[in-house]
Amino acid sequence: MTKIYAGVAVAAVAALLGGSAYWVYSNQSGDQFAQCRGGQVAGGAIGGPFELVNQLGATVTDADVITKPTLIYFGYTFCPDVCPLDNTRNAEAVDILEEMGVDATPVFISIDPARDTVEVMADYAEIMHPKMIALTGSEAQVKAASLAYKTYYKKQDAEDEYYLVDHSTFTYLMLPNVGFADFFKREVTPDQMAERVACFVGAS
Numbered sequence: 001m002t003k004i005y006a007g008v009a010v011a012a013v014a015a016l017l018g019g020s021a022y023w024v025y026s027n028q029s030g031d032q033f034a035q036c037r038g039g040q041v042a043g044g045a046i047g048g049p050f051e052l053v054n055q056l057g058a059t060v061t062d063a064d065v066i067t068k069p070t071l072i073y074f075g076y077t078f079c080p081d082v083c084p085l086d087n088t089r090n091a092e093a094v095d096i097l098e099e100m101g102v103d104a105t106p107v108f109i110s111i112d113p114a115r116d117t118v119e120v121m122a123d124y125a126e127i128m129h130p131k132m133i134a135l136t137g138s139e140a141q142v143k144a145a146s147l148a149y150k151t152y153y154k155k156q157d158a159e160d161e162y163y164l165v166d167h168s169t170f171t172y173l174m175l176p177n178v179g180f181a182d183f184f185k186r187e188v189t190p191d192q193m194a195e196r197v198a199c200f201v202g203a204s
Helices: 084-101 118-128 140-146 188-202
Strands: 053-054 060-061 070-076 105-110 133-136 154-155 165-167 172-175 181-184
Touching: 053 118, 053 140, 070 084, 084 105, 084 118, 084 172, 084 188, 105 118, 105 140, 118 133, 172 188, 181 188
Parallel strands: 070 105, 105 133
Antiparallel strands: 053 060, 053 133, 070 172, 154 165, 172 181
């Protein structure tokens, strides 16, 4: 039975989903991962160098983080429901993969560094999954990571600290020595995600 690491919820309005329209190109012959993609592949260069701070307070780079199949998600801890649901799905997929003999890492990158301090990210990671790497940083560091992954986020106007942040909601599969492999939309189930990740691992 798959463990569910979530226990998050705050009422009210769901974060609006911003989208980035940059995904869609067809499988190319000679692609070693073609059979794993399920008809979806991302176009353009996604991923790249970043320098952020993990939940232990250590500065890390993409090379430090992506040492095994890695599921990367951009969001924020105050997100009412989208982020906890997506992070929970990713955590469940990681558990399913472990049962399949595949060691994978769930990564959560905050796009709200003003509120998502190292301490806040540490608490969030502890709730979500023991393997989770939770990353924050300065505004500039977060923006650079977001640009590398072509994600979208925008803070909503508010007169207090209870603001929401619009953001894109894709999860990215990154493989060491390969880089970006695929992305997952919100409707992909934990089992489907695990099956596709395992396929990539088997083909790499």
